[in-house]
Amino acid sequence: MVEILISLLLAATLALGAAPQRAADAVATFDAAWQIVNETHFDSDFNGVDWVALRNELRPRAESAQSADELREVIDEMLGRLGQSHFRLWPGGAAATMSLPAQGNEGREAREGWDSRGVDRSGGVGFGVVFLEGRFLVRHVDENGPAAEAGVEPGWVVLTPLAAELSGEIRGSSGELGEVAARARAGDAVVADLDGSPGSDVEVAFLDSSDDLVKLAIERRRPTGGQLMKFGNLPPLRVHMDSRRITGDDGETFGLIQFNIWLPLLAASFDQAIEDLRDVDGMIIDLRGNRGGLGAMVMGTAGHFLDEPVTLGTMQMRDNELRYVTNPRRVNAAGERVEPFSGPLAILVDGSTASTSEVFAGGLQAVGRARIFGQTTMGAVLPSLLDRLPNGDVLQHAIADFVTADGRELEGYGVIPDRGVVLTREDLVDGHDATLAAAIAWMKKESARR
Amino acid sequence: MSRFGLTARAGMKQPALAGVLVFLIAVVGGGVGVHAAESAQQAAAAEDLPDVTAIIAHYIEAVGGEELLRSLTSSHATGSFSIASQGLDGTLEVFAAAPNKLLVLTTIAGMGESVTGFSGEIGWSMDPTMGPRLLQGKELDQIRDQADFYSDLYDPATFSVMEVLGIEDFGGANCYAVRFVRLSGLEAVEFFEVGNGLIRGMKNTQESIMGSIAVTTFLSEYREFGGPLVPTMIVQEFGMGQTAEISLVTVEYNSVPDATFDLPTEISVLVGG
Numbered sequence: 001m002v003e004i005l006i007s008l009l010l011a012a013t014l015a016l017g018a019a020p021q022r023a024a025d026a027v028a029t030f031d032a033a034w035q036i037v038n039e040t041h042f043d044s045d046f047n048g049v050d051w052v053a054l055r056n057e058l059r060p061r062a063e064s065a066q067s068a069d070e071l072r073e074v075i076d077e078m079l080g081r082l083g084q085s086h087f088r089l090w091p092g093g094a095a096a097t098m099s100l101p102a103q104g105n106e107g108r109e110a111r112e113g114w115d116s117r118g119v120d121r122s123g124g125v126g127f128g129v130v131f132l133e134g135r136f137l138v139r140h141v142d143e144n145g146p147a148a149e150a151g152v153e154p155g156w157v158v159l160t161p162l163a164a165e166l167s168g169e170i171r172g173s174s175g176e177l178g179e180v181a182a183r184a185r186a187g188d189a190v191v192a193d194l195d196g197s198p199g200s201d202v203e204v205a206f207l208d209s210s211d212d213l214v215k216l217a218i219e220r221r222r223p224t225g226g227q228l229m230k231f232g233n234l235p236p237l238r239v240h241m242d243s244r245r246i247t248g249d250d251g252e253t254f255g256l257i258q259f260n261i262w263l264p265l266l267a268a269s270f271d272q273a274i275e276d277l278r279d280v281d282g283m284i285i286d287l288r289g290n291r292g293g294l295g296a297m298v299m300g301t302a303g304h305f306l307d308e309p310v311t312l313g314t315m316q317m318r319d320n321e322l323r324y325v326t327n328p329r330r331v332n333a334a335g336e337r338v339e340p341f342s343g344p345l346a347i348l349v350d351g352s353t354a355s356t357s358e359v360f361a362g363g364l365q366a367v368g369r370a371r372i373f374g375q376t377t378m379g380a381v382l383p384s385l386l387d388r389l390p391n392g393d394v395l396q397h398a399i400a401d402f403v404t405a406d407g408r409e410l411e412g413y414g415v416i417p418d419r420g421v422v423l424t425r426e427d428l429v430d431g432h433d434a435t436l437a438a439a440i441a442w443m444k445k446e447s448a449r450r
Numbered sequence: 451m452s453r454f455g456l457t458a459r460a461g462m463k464q465p466a467l468a469g470v471l472v473f474l475i476a477v478v479g480g481g482v483g484v485h486a487a488e489s490a491q492q493a494a495a496a497e498d499l500p501d502v503t504a505i506i507a508h509y510i511e512a513v514g515g516e517e518l519l520r521s522l523t524s525s526h527a528t529g530s531f532s533i534a535s536q537g538l539d540g541t542l543e544v545f546a547a548a549p550n551k552l553l554v555l556t557t558i559a560g561m562g563e564s565v566t567g568f569s570g571e572i573g574w575s576m577d578p579t580m581g582p583r584l585l586q587g588k589e590l591d592q593i594r595d596q597a598d599f600y601s602d603l604y605d606p607a608t609f610s611v612m613e614v615l616g617i618e619d620f621g622g623a624n625c626y627a628v629r630f631v632r633l634s635g636l637e638a639v640e641f642f643e644v645g646n647g648l649i650r651g652m653k654n655t656q657e658s659i660m661g662s663i664a665v666t667t668f669l670s671e672y673r674e675f676g677g678p679l680v681p682t683m684i685v686q687e688f689g690m691g692q693t694a695e696i697s698l699v700t701v702e703y704n705s706v707p708d709a710t711f712d713l714p715t716e717i718s719v720l721v722g723g
Contacts, residue, residue, distance in 0.1 A: 040690045231560035233537035264561040264578040271581070299659070300580040315660075320689075322660040327580045335715035337722075385690060387535045394537075399690055 026071045029391040030062035033075050033089070036387055037082075040399045042317045047082050054081055068391065075395075084398060085181065085380030085411060086355070090235070092392030123198035123220025127152055128289070129163075129190050130351070130423065131170055131183040136163040136190050137425055138206070150216045155429030157207035162193045178412050181378040184352045198222050209429040229263050231294070233386035233394045241266055243273035245280065246440065252447050253279075254440060258286035262293030262356040267300060268333070274304045274341065275332050282344040282443035284436070285360075288374060292355025295324070295383055302360060303327040305369055307340050312363025315383050315400035322400075324363060344446040345370040346439035349415060350423070354378040359402060362415040366404035371442060372417040374435040379414035499614045505626050506604045508647035514678035519602060522677060523548045524706035529682075529698040531556070535691065542696070551711040552597040567711065568597040574717040580659070582716040588657040591634035608633060615639065621650045621668045648672055648679070656688070663688050675701035 034055045041051075058078050065071040072089055079087040126145025129136045136158045141148045166186040170179075194202050201217045208214045226240040241259035248254065255277030259266060277283065283305070295315075302312060303326040312324040332338045347361045347370045358381045364370035382398035389395050403409055419442065421435040510516050524547035532539035540558035545551075552568040564577035566585075573585035573593040585593055595601070598608065606612065611631035618627050618641075625641035638654035651668040665688045669681035684696040713721065 036691060229560060232533075267578040267581075294579065296579040296660075300578075303581060317690075320661070320663070322658075322663075325659050327583045327659070329581050331582055331716045331719040333716075335719055337719050385536065385692070387691070388537065 025391055026062050026065045029071060029389045030059060030075060032389050033395050036395060037397050040397060042400045044318060047084055049081050054078055084382060086382040086384035086396055086398040088396040090394040120197045121195040122222050123196050124223055125194045125218045125220060129158055129187045131187055132423055133425055134171055135167055136187060137428060146219045146221050150218045155209050155425050158190060159205040163190045166190060178379060180351045180376050180414055181380045184378050196220050229265050231263055233388060237261055239263055239266055241269045248444055252281045252444055254282045254284055254443055255280040256284045256286060260290055262297045264294055270301060271333055281447040283341055284346045284439050286348040287353045287357040287361060288348050288350040289352045290357040292357055295356050295359060298356060298360040299324055299326050302364055303329040305341050305345050310367050311405050313359060313402055313404040315402055317400045324359060344443045346443060347372050348435050348439060349374040349377045349417060351375050351378060354380045358410050358415050362404050362410050365415060366406040372415060373419045373439045374417050374421055375423060376416050377414035379410060379412045381410040502612045502614050502628055505628060505642050509642055509649060512647035518678055522703050525701060525703050526706050527698055527701045529696060531694055531696040533692060533694050545706050545710050546599055547706055548599040550597040550599060553711055568593045569711055569713055572713060572721055582720060584720050591636055592657045595632050595634055595636055623650050625650050677703045
């Protein structure tokens with residue numbers, strides 16, 4: 001049934017994308033997008049952008065837009081000038097059909113099943129990438145996915161034209177604020193560039209682990225696995241949560257929980273995972289690749305690890321402030337009295353950890369409850385709304401800044417791990433998770449010390 | 451405070467909206483609105499204004515009279531709501547009983563069920579994002595005020611301030627703006643239509659665990675369900691261009707079992723320390 005609905009939505013997208021853009025609609029949509037940001041941006045200086053002048057500059061282009069796609073380019077440019085995260089336009093039909101990768105926590109940001117021109121791009125190749133050592137490397141391969149079946153392995157170098165082009169751009173912008181986010185988004189683009197119609201093949205060239213050239217035909221497929229969830233104007237998202245127990249060399253046990261997005265319907269699963277792992281010597285929350293979700297979830301989730309209400313950080317809007325306050329979880333779903341987990345807590349992050357995940361990690365780091373392992377996060381943390389525009393597209397727009405309890409801004413800077421772990425191609429090839437290993441090593445020491 | 455009056459409260463109590471708002475804060479970061487106390491700047495000359503007692507008496511008469519209101523001991527309302535701009539919708543159910551019990555259930559697509567209650571002593575909440583918790587501080591004050599089943603009678607003993615600010619247009623109608631401050635310190639400006647005496651809406655501050663949000667509420671489409679008049683359309687604006695629209699579908703009176711307000715097991719455990 002879900003697939004039928006999605007197909008209908010896809011058809012709607014096709015119609016939307018193919019239809020000529022009426023000038024009146026285009027202007028109304030452009031004006032609405034401009035006005036929403038004008039009224040809700042948390043910074044009355046618009047991050048240094050002359051917002052009125054920008055409208056005057058771009059509005060004529062919106063008036064003359066000949067297609068929905070042209071109009072989107074104009075609005076995208078307007079949003080892009082702000083230079084901040086969470087300003088984005090989701091094509092209307094696509095907003096209802098976008099999906100996350102089927103497997104793996106190193107997933108890309110939600111990508112469109114169809115592009116704005118109505119081309120079916122819902123088939124993916126089943127791997128994710130990371131920018132490392134100046135190139136895009138295969139970060140993970142979805143288990144049983146098309147790339148896995150074709151023989152693609154982690155650590156291989158992706159040799160597509162777009163990968164080469166973006167690698168050059170990234171190398172040229174090294175050291176700039178927002179570089180981590182730029183790398184992650186470039187990685188998204190490299191993978192999305194391979195998407196296409198399900199069942200079709202795409203030939204991709206790689207350098208394998210021996211640096212030999214390999215060309216593989218990968219059959220594109222729709223993502224599978226996980227649970228498809230829909231929430232408000234967010235597109236349907238494929239949600240994964242896994243938890244397991246890790247036993248150390250000396251018999252210690254550690255809990256590992258990983259999930260790819262923060263949605264309310266996952267909360268019960270997280271609560272259950274905590275319940276199942278309550279007796280472990282240490283807990284690891286793996287947020288690598290987790291791009292965020294519903295911000296309020298950090299309050300109940302962090303409450304599993306804090307025995308008192310604690311402010312993790314503050315949303316600072318133009319005229320108001322709201323705090324993320326934790327709720328100590330002193331009762332479980334069975335109605336039994338419990339205590340929040342008080343053992344060592346490690347949070348794993350990387351360059352594609354973003355938004356709500358950064359609020360959670362940065363917030364718990366700021367109050368001294370968690371130790372962060374991995375690589376600096378994306379620095380894309382602004383709380384946002386998703387408003388539907390007159391033409392059916394969805395405007396995502398930030399309405400607040402976020403500052404941790406110890407006064408740190410995360411936007412642009414990200415969460416800097418307490419224990420940085422350098423990701424290497426060798427580790428990818430060998431399947432060695434150095435970040436997880438570092439966290440376990442720390443927990444062994446902590447549990448022994450306690 | 452920010453009540454809909456007993457008639458309104460009999461069908462659609464503010465806590466239902468509070469639940470929605472808390473949820474929205476969670477989602478969207480909340481909002482900012484016009485501060486209630488600032489809204490009556492267009493007040494007419496004070497000497498032209500009726501006494502607050504007269505305004506309240508007119509209102510009580512308009513919705514059905516004091517005798518009818520006092521004949522009610524409980525209510526159960528059902529309805530739906532939407533925040534169209536965010537693509538969110540859901541259903542709600544509100545149970546209330548004299549003297550001060552309240553239970554509000556909201557179900558939001560993609561989120562699940564949230565419940566907020568006041569047992570007469572304990573204010574509590576359970577939702578998927580936060581888990582079970584006891585309300586404290588301003589949140590507790592607010593739900594305690596909202597649970598006052600007969601608050602539409604505007605018992606002066608429950609207020610520290612009741613003052614007529616003036617006449618202004620609110621929701622397209624000429625209204626008396628009346629400022630109320632509860633003994634808890636929570637306040638609101640309510641707007642009573644000059645012609646028919648009905649409440650057209652209010653401006654107040656909604657409390658949540660994350661902080662306060664200024665809210666403007668518009669009430670319309672009054673109708674009766676075998677009791678007093680009830681506004682069946684409630685529209686709330688809470689800044690950031692966000693509007694929640696609540697539609698009341700059914701209201702029943704004097705049929706809510708006392709056990710409805712029993713604390714859930716999870717909350718009882720929290721109360722037990």
